[in-house]
Amino acid sequence: MALALPYLGIISYCSGDYNPQKGGFELNINPSKVVIIGSGFVGSSIAYATLIQGLCTELVLIDSNQDKAEGEVMDLSHGLPYTSPMEIRAGQYGDCRGANVIVITAGSHQKPGQTRMDLAQQNVEILRSILNQVLQVEQKAIFLLVTNPVDVLTTIARTYPELKAYRVIGSGTVLDTARFRYILGNRCQLSPGNIHAYVVGEHGDSEVPLFSSVSVAGTPISLLCRECSGLCGADYQKQVTAEVRKAAYEIINRKGATYYGIGLSCTRILRAILHDERSVLTVSALLDDQYKELEVALSVPSVLGKEGILRRLPLSMDDAENEQFLKSVQTLQESVRQVKFK
Known part of the structure; x- marks a missing residue:
């Protein structure tokens, strides 16, 4: 009971x-154990949100800079009198043993003059180094990849035979979906939590907001648009798509990095897994299912529970969205080709 x-x-x-x-x-x-590898802005934001939501009983932070991990743990621990009981500590790779979920946020940031693919290759090597050490002590955990380019890294992680496909998950377009819902909510003057809308494909410039399936309380958004006398304008879909795709750039231009949104998005994924919610989230994965032939990890609505991805749902798209989705797949395939076999 x-x-x-x-x-x-x-x-x-x-x-x-x-x-x-x-x-x-x-x-x-x-007991439930979450390990976060990388205690930078994103990793520490995930840790903070995990703490205040009381998602686990044990939280371990691992970082190549041990002092940074210890400092974050001390700061977080001082809030424990006001949260659920939780053991928080800094650790080493050996502490991944017995974890329910291992979150990987560690990676390099793009440097001046460095190309996107150079950065991708560098982060691939960092991921390989991490997995080679973690898999010596833990192979049954669910791996949640957050480091960018997340779809490329998720595809690379799937090449490890020790890892089950449905337990290798990228954060994908969960944040992009939240941005899409938030922007639509502002325009429609509705709570974004009551808007059902999804962004699919790449977590990046080719991602595809699915306007054709957006609904509010079972009502297609196209019907709502008729009621408001076209206040958004005929090209509102292009405007919203641009806002969603450029959101990260706008934030970075103002404050240097994005971390609160992705922190909350990742804890939403953690909650779905640790609570065995069977919630639908647009995480990135490469499974032996209807999307297998695409040969890359990409985001589609997926059912999440304690075992990882339970199944992925078929997409409802109009012809234009389907064309954009296939272009997004091609973008990912080219990115993977450039780093996968080096």
């Missing part, structure tokens, strides 16, 4: 059974 204890914030891993001999319920705490 499950006990709802929202005020404790531990409903995700707490259950109880009635013990007649003791005349009451006994609580059973189901």
Whole structure:
């Protein structure tokens, strides 16, 4: 019998059974362990959101700069009096043993004069170094890849035979989908949480917002647009698509990096996994399913639970969106070709 204890914030891993001999319920705490590799802006944002949402009982931060990881752990730990019980510590790769989910955010940032593909190759090598060490101690965990280019790195990670396909997950377009819903919510003056809309394909400039399937309370957005007398204009889809695709650039131009949005997006993925929600999120993956022939990891609506990706859903697209989606696939295929076999 499950006990709802929202005020404790531990409903995700707490259950109880009635013990007649003791005349009451006994609580059973189901431990869950999350390891975050990379404690920079993104990794620490994921750790902070994980803490305040009470998503696990054990949180480990690993970084090549041990002092940085320890500093983040100290800072986070000082908030524990106001959150759910959780063990937070800095660790080494050996501490990945027994993890439910291993989140990889470690990687290089693009340097002046460095091409996107040079950066991709550098981060591929960093990923390989990490996986070679982690897989010596843990092979059953779900791996959540966040480092960019995330679809390329997710494709590379799938080449490791030790890893099951449905447990290698990229953060994909979960953040892009959130941006899409937020922008539409602003335009429609609705809560973005009530807008059902998805971005698919590459996490990058070729990503595809699916306007044809956007709905609010079962009502297609095209019907809502008629009610507001075309205030958005005839080319609003192009405007919204540009806003979604350029969002990261706009943030970086103003503050140097993006991390809160991706931090919350990744904890949304963690929650779906650790709570076994069977929620639909646009994560990136390469599975033996209807998208296998595309041969790259890419984002489509996927059902997430405690075992990883349970299944991926078929896409509902109009002809124009399908054409854009195939171009996005080609973009990813070319990127993978440039780094995969070096």
